[in-house]
Amino acid sequence: AQRVTQPEKLLSVFKGAPVELKCNYSYSGSPELFWYVQYSRQRLQLLLRHISRESIKGFTADLNKGETSFHLKKPFAQEEDSAMYYCALTTYSSASKIIFGSGTRLSIRP
């Protein structure tokens, strides 16, 4: 069965410190992985997807198929990074069913 696990419900770091939000997945095929973010009082929105291999707002995420992980990283946290982050997986079938993790709340302390 397809599953996405985010082991941390809450991650609190100081401004300027490095951030790593963990995500592990379970899927036997070739998945497409995403990070979605929800800022306070805003709707859920895409942050980045692994096939784009981009850095968005200083965040990067590398798909590690051996460890089935897709951790989100940023070298220097900013206060505006405080938000709820969801890791998500989809398959390349026609259904485009997206499976979300339970989310990690990132809190950046000044």
Next chain:
Amino acid sequence: ETGVTQSPTHLIKTRGQQVTLRCSSQSGHNTVSWYQQALGQGPQFIFQYYREEENGRGNFPPRFSGLQFPNYSSELNVNALELDDSALYLCASSSDGSAKNIQYFGAGTRLSVL
């Protein structure tokens, strides 16, 4: 460009009733997905509609049903409401091609079942 809009924003129903939630997809999008988000959880996939046909379904009972209209707007219907149906219901739209799996979310409808 118009984003995804959902109505109503809040709804209170009693157990056993039926409810209809509505979603207008983003301009140019032909696919709509519905999700249920319980408190403290990530969104759970209910089903997806592509060009007016159901295109995949999650682990939800048949009392959760949907429709997509020719203008690609969509409805989610839930019959025989149960207390556990209380949640935020999210609609997301997407398009064909290379952006097929990028979903654009609405603000959600918060349903409370008493």
